[in-house]
Amino acid sequence: MAARTLHALSTSPLFLLLLFFAASSPTKAQQPYVNNHQLDCENRDFDNITNGFTCNGPRSCRSYLTFWSLPPYNTPNSIATLLNASAAEIQTLNNLTSLTTVIPTRRLVVIPTTCSCSGGGGFYQHNATYRLSGERQETYFSIANDTYQALSTCQAMMSQNPYGERNLTAGLNLLVPLRCACPTANQTAAGFRYLLTYLVAQGDSVSAIAEMFRSSTPAVSSGNELTSDNIYFFTPLLVPLRTEPTRIVITPPSPTPPVATPPQSPPVDPPGGSSSSHKWIYIGVGIGAGLLLLISILSLYFCYYKRRSKTSSLIEQNKLTDSSTKQSLPTTSSRSPLAVYKDTTSGDQTETDKSKPEFGSWLMLGGRAERNKENNALPGKWAAFKVPQKPIVRAAASSFEVFVDEKECTDERVQKKKKSETISSSSNVLPLNDGREIKK
Numbered sequence: 001m002a003a004r005t006l007h008a009l010s011t012s013p014l015f016l017l018l019l020f021f022a023a024s025s026p027t028k029a030q031q032p033y034v035n036n037h038q039l040d041c042e043n044r045d046f047d048n049i050t051n052g053f054t055c056n057g058p059r060s061c062r063s064y065l066t067f068w069s070l071p072p073y074n075t076p077n078s079i080a081t082l083l084n085a086s087a088a089e090i091q092t093l094n095n096l097t098s099l100t101t102v103i104p105t106r107r108l109v110v111i112p113t114t115c116s117c118s119g120g121g122g123f124y125q126h127n128a129t130y131r132l133s134g135e136r137q138e139t140y141f142s143i144a145n146d147t148y149q150a151l152s153t154c155q156a157m158m159s160q161n162p163y164g165e166r167n168l169t170a171g172l173n174l175l176v177p178l179r180c181a182c183p184t185a186n187q188t189a190a191g192f193r194y195l196l197t198y199l200v201a202q203g204d205s206v207s208a209i210a211e212m213f214r215s216s217t218p219a220v221s222s223g224n225e226l227t228s229d230n231i232y233f234f235t236p237l238l239v240p241l242r243t244e245p246t247r248i249v250i251t252p253p254s255p256t257p258p259v260a261t262p263p264q265s266p267p268v269d270p271p272g273g274s275s276s277s278h279k280w281i282y283i284g285v286g287i288g289a290g291l292l293l294l295i296s297i298l299s300l301y302f303c304y305y306k307r308r309s310k311t312s313s314l315i316e317q318n319k320l321t322d323s324s325t326k327q328s329l330p331t332t333s334s335r336s337p338l339a340v341y342k343d344t345t346s347g348d349q350t351e352t353d354k355s356k357p358e359f360g361s362w363l364m365l366g367g368r369a370e371r372n373k374e375n376n377a378l379p380g381k382w383a384a385f386k387v388p389q390k391p392i393v394r395a396a397a398s399s400f401e402v403f404v405d406e407k408e409c410t411d412e413r414v415q416k417k418k419k420s421e422t423i424s425s426s427s428n429v430l431p432l433n434d435g436r437e438i439k440k
Contacts, residue, residue, distance in 0.1 A: 031056075031181055033224040034153070036232045041141055041154040041165075050155040052123030053181040053238070061182035063115035063126070064196040064245055065151060069103035076101065082148070083178065084128040085111045095247050108248050110196075115180035125156075125177035134170025143174065149199050150234050151178045179236050192219065192240035202233050212248065213239045 031053040037046040048054070065083065073079050076099045080087035087099045089112045096103065103109060113126045130147065132138055138147075140154040140161075156177045158165070163172060181195045198209060206229050207217045219240045220226075231237060 031224060031238055033226055033231070033237070034235050036235060038144075038150070038153040038155065038235070041158065044155065047155060047159070050153045051159055052125050052156055052177060052179055055117035055122045055124050057182040057184045057188075060114065060116040062194065063113055063180040063182065064194060064241070065111045065113055065126070065178060065180065066196065066198050066248075067109045067111055067151070068149060068199070069105055069107045069109055071105070074103050074105065075099070076103075079103075079109060079111065082128065082130075083111055083113070083151075084126070085113050093245075093247065110245050110248060113178070113180060115182055115195075118177075123156075123177070124179075124181045126180045128176040128178055130174045130176050132168055132170050132172045132174065138168060140165060140168075143176065145234070148176060148178065150236055151197065151199070152176050153179075181238055183240065187219075187223065187240055190219070190240075191242055192223075194241040194244065195223070196239045196241055196245060197236050198239050200231050200233055200235050200237055204231065204233075205229060206231060209237065209239060213241060213245060214243075215239050215241060 032049050034049055037043070038050050065085075067073070067079055067083065069079075073082050076087040076090040076094075076096055079085070080090055090096070090109065091099055091101070093110055093112060094103075115124050115126050117123070118125055118127065128148075130143060140157045144150065144152040144154045144157055156179075157174065160175050160177055163174070168174075179197055181197075183192050183195055187195075196213060198213070200209070206220050206226065209215075210217045210220045220237070221229075223238050223240045
């Protein structure tokens with residue numbers, strides 16, 4: 001009878017529907033790992049993960065956050081103000097002497113908080129308030145990831161603040177939902193009473209984090225729905241705790257820890273790998289240097305050849321100019337005495353010529369002959385000769401004719417004697433010139 005009743009219930013559609021809802025109830029589910037989706041603020045496809053941990057357990061509980069001490073947030077008071085926590089509880093839990101004790105940089109600080117379902121979307125969170133100072137350019141991303149060390153996300157801040165990303169100005173108070181969670185029914189049944197939000201540091205692993213907080217690797221993996229050991233640096237991870245945490249003393253992540261010193265040594269490459277890579281580097285440098293040297297040599301050669309060609313063309317042009325000038329303006333290389341050609345055809349003049357001295361063929365030009373020419377007083381006989389021009393002084397005609405009176409052209413001593421006799425004998429005779437000036 002009871003068996004038939006149980007079989008009837010198991011085959012009833014209503015019973016199967018109730019069983020489905022019980023199996024899919026959020027009280028049994030764990031929290032999904034953010035998996036670096038928080039880095040894309042504009043991507044809203046993962047809001048169910050980036051906006052917070054799902055509210056699938058008690059509405060409120062005591063939870064814990066972790067925070068790395070960094071100036072200006074390096075005292076219990078300053079950290080408590082930033083995270084909206086109790087400075088006294090921070091001091092007590094971390095064994096600090098006072099509320100103003102400066103905590104060494106990069107030391108992990110555990111902060112007790114109250115986590116509750118809020119935000120209007122069914123997410124666990126602990127609310128803090130941040131006031132924009134205006135001293136630097138701040139965004140939802142920088143506030144969530146830098147100031148609050150990834151304890152919040154830009155997606156959660158954008159969904160719970162009325163200000164746009166480009167409208168953040170100094171003096172605004174922003175709501176910062178900090179990621180926290182309460183244990184689910186399964187975790188409570190397994191003996192876990194608290195959940196701690198830990199910021200993954202460089203070099204961390206799931207097993208190392210579980211050991212740090214005296215938890216277990218399966219509990220951490222199942223609590224974050226991890227299917228592998230792959231976790232990302234600077235992402236929040238939930239750590240289930242059986243007891244309240246105490247002061248955690250670990251090696252700071254920013255200075256190189258002892259386990260991180262081996263990577264500083266040169267990595268072991270396959271045989272010949274490093275030398276071959278260096279070989280190709282040297283070959284490339286050598287080829288580049290050779291090309292640069294070749295380009296420099298060619299540039300110098302072309303510059304020299306161009307300058308030489310230009311100089312040669314100028315020399316040829318000057319030669320052509322000189323030759324054309326010489327052809328158009330003939331000159332004589334040296335002065336020669338003026339030659340006077342006599343007319344020996346006339347018999348009447350023969351005796352007169354014989355009476356003159358033999359050097360009469362080299363005669364000086366006198367002003368008397370010129371004046372006779374101007375007055376049309378032509379002498380009995382005229383001789384024509386050519387006066388050469390001065391060499392390469394100025395352009396001039398090749399020659400010009402000068403008419404000279406042979407009877408009046410005598411030696412300088414004869415001219416002086418004749419001049420004195422002429423002046424004393426008759427006043428109608430024109431005075432003679434000394435014959436030394438020649439018209440040019």
